Amino acid sequence: xxxxxxxxxxxxxxxxxxxxxxxxxxxxxxxxxxxxxxxxxxxxxxxxxxxxxxxxxxxxxxxxxxxxxxxxxxxxxxxxxxxxxxxxxxxxxxxxxxxxxxxxxxxxxxxxxxxxxxxxxxxxxxxxxxxxxxxxxxxxxxxxxxxxxxxxxxxxxxxxxxxxxxxxxxxxxxxxxxxxxxxxxxxxxxxxxxxxxxxxxxxxxxxxxxxxxxxxxxxxxxxxxxxxxxxxxxxxxxxxxxxxxxxxxxxxxxxxxxxxxxxxxxxxxxxxxxxxxxxxxxxxxxxxxxxxxxxxxxxxxxxxxxxxxxxxxxxxxxxxxxxxxxxxxxxxxxxxxxxxxxxxxxxxxxxxxxxxxxxxxxxxxxxxxxxxxxxxxxxxxxxxxxxxxxxxxxxxxxxxxxxxxxxxxxxxxxxxxxxxxxxxxxxxxxxxxxxxxxxxxxxxxxxxxxxxxxxxxxxxxxxxxxxxxx
Amino acid sequence: xxxxxxxxxxxxxxxxxxxxxxxxxxxxxxxxxxxxxxxxxxxxxxxxxxxxxxxxxxxxxxxxxxxxxxxxxxxxxxxxxxxxxxxxxxxxxxxxxxxxxxxxxxxxxxxxxxxxxxxxxxxxxxxxxxxxxxxxxxxxxxxxxxxxxxxxxxxxxxxxxxxxxxxxxxxxxxxxxxxxxxxxxxxxxxxxxxxxxxxxxxxxxxxxxxxxxxxxxxxxxxxxxxxxxxxxxxxxxxxxxxxxxxxxxxxxxxxxxxxxxxxxxxxxxxxxxxxxxxxxxxxxxxxxxxxxxxxxxxxxxxxxxxxxxxxxxxxxxxxxxxxxxxxxxxxxxxxxxxxxxxxxxxxxxxxxxxxxxxxxxxxxxxxxxxxxxxxxxxxxxxxxxxxxxxxxxxxxxxxxxxxxxxxxxxxxxxxxxxxxxxxxxxxxxxxxxxxxxxxxxxxxxxxxxxxxxxxxxxxxxxxxxxxxxx
Numbered sequence: 038x039x040x041x042x043x044x045x046x047x048x049x050x051x052x053x054x055x056x057x058x059x060x061x062x063x064x065x066x067x068x069x070x071x072x073x074x075x076x077x078x079x080x081x082x083x084x085x086x087x088x089x090x091x092x093x094x095x096x097x098x099x100x101x102x103x104x105x106x107x108x109x110x111x112x113x114x115x116x117x118x119x120x121x122x123x124x125x126x127x128x129x130x131x132x133x134x135x136x137x138x139x140x141x142x143x144x145x146x147x148x149x150x151x152x153x154x155x156x157x158x159x160x161x162x163x164x165x166x167x168x169x170x171x172x173x174x175x176x177x178x179x180x181x182x183x184x185x186x187x188x189x190x191x192x193x194x195x196x197x198x199x200x201x202x203x204x205x206x207x208x209x210x211x212x213x214x215x216x217x218x219x220x221x222x223x224x225x226x227x228x229x230x231x232x233x234x235x236x237x238x239x240x241x242x243x244x245x246x247x248x249x250x251x252x253x254x255x256x257x258x259x260x261x262x263x264x265x266x267x268x269x270x271x272x273x274x275x276x277x278x279x280x281x282x283x284x285x286x287x288x289x290x291x292x293x294x295x296x297x298x299x300x301x302x303x304x305x306x307x308x309x310x311x312x313x314x315x316x317x318x319x320x321x322x323x324x325x326x327x328x329x330x331x332x333x334x335x336x337x338x339x340x341x342x343x344x345x346x347x348x349x350x351x352x353x354x355x356x357x358x359x360x361x362x363x364x365x366x367x368x369x370x371x372x373x374x375x376x377x378x379x380x381x382x383x384x385x386x387x388x389x390x391x392x393x394x395x396x397x398x399x400x401x402x403x404x405x406x407x408x409x410x411x412x413x414x415x416x417x418x419x420x421x422x423x424x425x426x427x428x429x430x431x432x433x434x435x436x437x438x439x440x441x442x443x444x445x446x447x448x449x450x451x452x453x454x455x456x457x458x459x460x461x462x463x464x465x466x467x468x469x470x471x472x473x474x475x476x477x478x479x480x481x482x483x484x485x486x487x488x489x490x491x492x493x494x495x496x497x498x499x500x501x502x503x504x505x506x507x
Numbered sequence: 508x509x510x511x512x513x514x515x516x517x518x519x520x521x522x523x524x525x526x527x528x529x530x531x532x533x534x535x536x537x538x539x540x541x542x543x544x545x546x547x548x549x550x551x552x553x554x555x556x557x558x559x560x561x562x563x564x565x566x567x568x569x570x571x572x573x574x575x576x577x578x579x580x581x582x583x584x585x586x587x588x589x590x591x592x593x594x595x596x597x598x599x600x601x602x603x604x605x606x607x608x609x610x611x612x613x614x615x616x617x618x619x620x621x622x623x624x625x626x627x628x629x630x631x632x633x634x635x636x637x638x639x640x641x642x643x644x645x646x647x648x649x650x651x652x653x654x655x656x657x658x659x660x661x662x663x664x665x666x667x668x669x670x671x672x673x674x675x676x677x678x679x680x681x682x683x684x685x686x687x688x689x690x691x692x693x694x695x696x697x698x699x700x701x702x703x704x705x706x707x708x709x710x711x712x713x714x715x716x717x718x719x720x721x722x723x724x725x726x727x728x729x730x731x732x733x734x735x736x737x738x739x740x741x742x743x744x745x746x747x748x749x750x751x752x753x754x755x756x757x758x759x760x761x762x763x764x765x766x767x768x769x770x771x772x773x774x775x776x777x778x779x780x781x782x783x784x785x786x787x788x789x790x791x792x793x794x795x796x797x798x799x800x801x802x803x804x805x806x807x808x809x810x811x812x813x814x815x816x817x818x819x820x821x822x823x824x825x826x827x828x829x830x831x832x833x834x835x836x837x838x839x840x841x842x843x844x845x846x847x848x849x850x851x852x853x854x855x856x857x858x859x860x861x862x863x864x865x866x867x868x869x870x871x872x873x874x875x876x877x878x879x880x881x882x883x884x885x886x887x888x889x890x891x892x893x894x895x896x897x898x899x900x901x902x903x904x905x906x907x908x909x910x911x912x913x914x915x916x917x918x919x920x921x922x923x924x925x926x927x928x929x930x931x932x933x934x935x936x937x938x939x940x941x942x943x944x945x946x947x948x949x950x951x952x953x954x955x956x957x958x959x960x961x962x963x964x965x966x967x968x969x970x971x972x973x974x975x976x977x
């Protein structure tokens with residue numbers, strides 16, 4: 038790979054300006070789930086468009102029913118039937134910063150600082166999920182363009198703004214822009230390294246659905262002197278949530294495990310070689326005991342088994358001190374992570390039925406889908422794009438990448454396959470302790486730097502592969 | 508009772524100024540549970556002191572570890588060993604107004620308006636609990652003083668500011684002010700009428716303890732991709748809350764029912780005559796089916812059986828839309844209503860043990876008592892003070908009062924008995940739909956008016972009873 042040393046040098050020299058651009062991107066509070074931040078989402082989309090235009094791409098913001106999608110297009114000077122076409126996917130939207138009081142520095146005022154071990158990171162909401170990661174590929178492209186004056190392939194950039202909320206409209210978007218977005222392979226930079234010196238390629242993603250359940254009982258918050266007679270929506274909700282799992286940690290929704298497949302023995306054997314996985318994973322989270330489904334290793338629990346999680350719960354008095362009320366209402370936000378061929382729609386239907394059957398006749402329940410429906414994804418690791426990328430990563434990090442699953446979901450990856458027939462290379466450079474979705478989210482500058490360099494090598498490594506779609 | 512007609516007329520003529528005084532009292536946001544409102548609590552105490560001084564009482568604010576207690580003292584010109592001494596108890600503090608967005612008019616800007624049936628009420632936090640009720644006795648005293656130039660007894664007024672938070676310090680306060688506060692009987696105006704034309708005397712109160720439980724799991728909010736492995740504090744909490752009740756609605760805490768006695772058959776028979784009680788009670792709450800302990804009538808459930816209620820729950824993301832996290836923490840505010848000889852301290856201890864035994868080893872739990880420990884209270888209805896008050900109420904309302912229990916707690920009533928050996932007359936004029944502790948709390952002006960008139964009669968009815976303490 039000595040043939041890209043000039044580009045790697047160029048990227049290294051420009052690294053400080055790369056960091057500056059990332060900082061500017063992170064200053065925009067593009068929280069997609071909260072309509073109050075719609076103007077910031079628009080601002081982020083325009084910022085990305087400006088960045089692409091500046092790099093010489095043809096770029097535009099395309100309206101959607103929710104937040105705009107940025108599409109940018111780069112064409113080398115000479116294109117023929119052997120010219121590869123890559124689609125780069127990322128998202129400019131971020132999670133809400135709550136609980137805001139736990140941030141050491143404000144979430145949208147990026148802070149570059151060293152931790153107790155002297156490791157420097159940028160702290161901000163979106164630092165690793167996904168602004169920092171998107172910027173690794175864009176900065177790699179910039180280095181190629183700066184040093185070589187061109188990229189070794191056609192590159193279409195698709196940066197959306199609804200990944201953290203409901204991007205279900207993107208299926209229709211992909212179909213509507215089929216010609217423009219159909220490429221040979223997709224590059225997605227939204228996943229983690231195995232550890233801070235071992236790269237990883239993700240070949241399994243869990244699917245996801247999100248549903249808010251709101252139970253209403255008394256017409257107003259009651260004095261709790263009515264207790265033992267009046268229906269208490271928190272009790273009803275707590276019982277339902279408790280009923281959702283059995284003693285072995287299995288989800289009790291009827292039909293839930295339909296479409297869940299056994300993991301091949303070879304894969305299980307490979308995962309079992311990832312030493313100290315349980316201890317290491319959990320220690321980083323401040324935990325030590327796997328709490329999930331009995332009878333499965335921790336990696337199997339996260340990568341290959343479905344789950345139901347309560348992401349938030351609210352009801353009654355939650356201020357300082359006490360207030361002896363029976364609340365009129367209680368609600369919980371749930372999400373289900375799905376695997377194999379589980380049908381998101383069927384799971385949602387089963388949940389609603391399960392909940393409704395447990396609501397007393399004089400109480401009410403309302404449902405609100407707080408996200409789209411994403412199926413799980415599984416990719417073959419002998420795919421030439423993935424094999425070449427693995428070589429490039431080995432070259433950069435001096436270690437073979439680990440092939441991993443992800444407990445999370447990137448719904449669009451399923452859509453790329455289903456709607457446009459494209460497979461995705463998912464490699465990324467965030468770390469397990471980066472705090473994606475949590476306070477004090479960060480992106481390790483070693484990862485940002487290594488990420489840029491990795492993509493420089495990957496572009497080169499795949500450039501001479503035969504186009505899949507002529 | 509024609510002998511107090513002159514005083515009743517005087518009160519009727521002054522009614523508008525009585526309402527004005529109540530409105531001024533209600534404007535003070537004396538929320539005792541939230542330290543941010545400490546200045547308002549002090550303001551309310553001083554307002555009461557001013558009112559008493561203005562009526563000719565010797566009054567002062569006495570500091571306590573929490574909020575000041577107002578003590579006022581009235582002595583007739585001629586006092587001998589036959590002069591009765593009454594202690595009037597009430598509280599100037601109020602509950603927090605949350606959820607604030609459900610108030611039609613601001614909670615501390617009293618609004619006098621008619622409902623759809625043309626019934627006029629004052630809407631404000633504290634309107635019925637307990638500012639309006641306290642004012643019925645004070646306005647009755649004012650009418651006596653205005654018309655007759657004196658009250659027919661010695662009257663000591665004790666108005667405290669921690670009834671809605673933690674008034675456990677009042678036991679020590681009573682002991683420290685034993686001489687000053689020891690009277691023959693206590694008047695407490697903090698309970699409800701049976702319905703809007705039938706007065707009631709409360710002879711049973713449930714005890715209460717309040718406890719906040721906070722469960723911590725992961726060190727930060729995690730991406731829910733870790734789901735099915737990482738401990739989710741909401742799941743742990745929901746399971747504990749669900750486990751607190753069995754299928755028959757009984758509380759499962761070991762030892763919980765120790766000290767709970769069977770209600771005498773005669774009392775059960777009397778309660779069963781209170782027709783349509785279930786339907787009427789629940790209908791007012793927007794409910795129709797009793798949800799509590801099986802095998803007991805609704806009134807028995809509320810008046811004579813203990814319960815555990817979750818008053819508030821909070822964990823994870825509770826903003827708009829969804830956020831797929833596994834929260835670091837989840838908490839619930841619980842309160843237990845107690846009966847008979849249940850030991851509040853033992854119940855709290857049993858709860859803590861119950862919860863601790865259900866916390867995974869790598870998670871943590873913290874407890875916070877958000878209120879004092881109050882035992883249940885039961886009074887004999889053949890007590891002469893209660894018998895005379897019942898006659899006075901019959902005279903005013905042209906209906907015999909109903910002897911009722913209360914599902915709620917007035918901890919001080921137990922303390923009066925335990926510390927100072929005094930029994931209490933609990934009669935009050937709030938209605939079940941007044942929304943004590945809820946948004947749009949109100950006090951029906953018919954109740955305020957009838958309450959003032961009732962106390963004018965009660966003072967007269969008990970005045971010639973022999974002092975209990977010489």
